[in-house]
Amino acid sequence: EVQLVESGGGFIKPGGSLRLSCTASGSGFTFSNAWMTWVRQAPGKGLEWVGRIKSKSIGGTTDYAAPVKGRFTISRDDSKNTQYLQMNSLKSEDTALYYCTVHLGEFSLDPWGQGTLVTVSS
Amino acid sequence: QSVLTQPPSVSAAPGQKVTISCSGSSFNIGNNYVSWYQQLPGTAPKLLIYDNNKRPSGIPDRFFGSKSGTSVTLGITGLQTGDEADYYCGTWDSSLSLWVFGGGTKLTVL
Numbered sequence: 603e604v605q606l607v608e609s610g611g612g613f614i615k616p617g618g619s620l621r622l623s624c625t626a627s628g629s630g631f632t633f634s635n636a637w638m639t640w641v642r643q644a645p646g647k648g649l650e651w652v653g654r655i656k657s658k659s660i661g662g663t664t665d666y667a668a669p670v671k672g673r674f675t676i677s678r679d680d681s682k683n684t685q686y687l688q689m690n691s692l693k694s695e696d697t698a699l700y701y702c703t704v705h706l707g708e709f710s711l712d713p714w715g716q717g718t719l720v721t722v723s724s
Numbered sequence: 725q726s727v728l729t730q731p732p733s734v735s736a737a738p739g740q741k742v743t744i745s746c747s748g749s750s751f752n753i754g755n756n757y758v759s760w761y762q763q764l765p766g767t768a769p770k771l772l773i774y775d776n777n778k779r780p781s782g783i784p785d786r787f788f789g790s791k792s793g794t795s796v797t798l799g800i801t802g803l804q805t806g807d808e809a810d811y812y813c814g815t816w817d818s819s820l821s822l823w824v825f826g827g828g829t830k831l832t833v834l
Contacts, residue, residue, distance in 0.1 A: 639823070641769075648726070649761070649769065649812050651823035667822055701768055709757035709815055710774035711823075717768055 604628040604713050606702045611718030614692055622687040622718055624702030634658065637705035638678060638685040642698035643717075650698070654705060655685060669695070692722045727752060728813055728826035735832040740803050744829045746813035747795040752824055754794040756815045760787075763810045763828075772811070773798060805833050 610622040622640075626633050640652040653666035655676045664676050675688040689696065699717040706712040728748045736742040748754065760773040771780050773789035776796060788799045800807055813826040 648810075648828040649763075649814075649825045651814075651825060654823070665822060703769075706771070706774065707757075710759035710771055711761070711769075711814065712771035712774070712780065714768040714770065 604631040604704070606704070606713060606715035608700060608702045608715045608718035611700065611720045613721045613723065615724055616693055616722055618692050618722070619688070619690045620692065620720060622689070622700055622702075622720070624685045624687075624715060626683045626704075633683040634680040638676070639703045639705055639711060640676065640685075640687050641701045641703055641711070641714075642696075642720075643701070644695075644698045647698075652687070652700070689720070692720075694722050696720060697722045726827040727817060727820070727824040728815070730811075730813060730826035730829045732827070733830045733832065735834055736803055737834050738803050738805060741799065741801045742803060742831065743800075744798045744811050744813075744831070745795060746797070746826045748815070748817075748824075749794055751819035752794075752815050752817040753791070753796055755818065758789070758791060758796045758813055758815045760789060760796075760798045761812045761814065763812065765809070769812065800831075803833050807831060808833050 605627050608624045635657050637656050639654040653676050655664045673691045678685045701717045702715040703711040730746050757775040761769040762772045763769045776791040777789040786801045790797050810828045812828045817824045
């Protein structure tokens with residue numbers, strides 16, 4: 603069974619930067635083949651897809667949602683079974699619980715981590 | 725405004741059946757598989773249905789999915805109080821080139 607553990611969340615002022623990490627563990631899971639994804643959920647709101655990074659074997663390309671494009675960067679270190687979310691120029695509307703998840707096939711997301719909370723406030 | 729449209733809330737009595745709809749367009753639901761997620765209070769989302777109507781291991785057959793054109797439906801039979809949760813549909817949007825979720829539906833088991 604695959605487990606995902608996010609870390610790096612915290613309290614940050616608007617305009618600041620933060621880097622989140624997500625480390626995968628578990629047997630039968632080859633991290634290097636996985637398309638890793640970030641999803642966030644603002645307090646009391648629904649799920650919002652942030653972006654994803656494909657496996658390096660097919661280019662390691664990234665896709666981002668419009669609200670974060672140009673400010674957020676997803677990367678991966680397959681030697682550490684870890685993906686990262688570098689968040690720059692943070693805004694109050696980026697305040698959310700950030701979940702790490704995996705594209706299971708192309709059209710589903712499974713499993714999910716427990717999330718790490720990011721609070722952007724002055 | 726979500727690309728996929730779900731009712732904000734549904735409710736039904738224990739033991740009854742409920743359905744949750746999710747509508748989209750040819751760019752998302754119409755030409756791609758859809759998945760459903762259950763988010764129990766205070767927990768992370770969990771995959772409930774994938775590829776429109778398949779259940780992951782461990783998901784009881786009380787949960788089922790169907791698709792027709794640009795809409796999908798999640799059904800739950802034999803409702804239990806433990807089913808009270810938020811439910812989200814999701815898929816890839818080929819026009820926007822990003823993943824889209826529905827706005828979520830809060831299920832109340834009266």
